[in-house]
Amino acid sequence: MASKSSGASPDKRRKYDEAFKAEAVRLASGSRSTQSAAQQLGISPKLLYRRQQAQVVAEVGSVEVARDPEVRALRARLKRAE
Template identity: 50%
Template sequence: MATPPKPTKRRTYDAAFRAEALRLASESRSTQAAARALNINVKLLYKWQKAVQTPVAAALGASLDPTTAAELRQLRATNRRQAQELEILKKAIAIFSKTDEQ
């Protein structure tokens, strides 16, 4: 009697690892080289890249030159940071307005 094979568990990756992998892939000479450096499947890295692309960026595809793509990434990062700062300020206003009423 042969024993059944053991079930394999999939590795899970947190958001920080994914973000770092995507950053490394964008700065690397190729996505395959980045996947090898991180010891992950290249198809998984391609899947993550496709998931983070917006429909506009996906439609533009390779038509973006590297400087425009870098500027776009920088602007998106700035936009995310400013949105977070705005949320913090909204919460602070709510907290301070409650203490003034009491």
């Protein structure tokens, strides 16, 4: 039986440094579509959505506050005003 040698093992995950993660979130926040930003970067949109959520949680201090609809609406208004 022949084995494939594609160079990278399919079970290995890519690792991104903090600079790449911060730049990805910045690009997504400046873009109209998180999915298009993820496509440009060659990463999964789910990964980028999770990274954005993690940044929001880090900024506000808790998951409950980050998920509060009022907080989300206020953040959206602030983003539009900027």
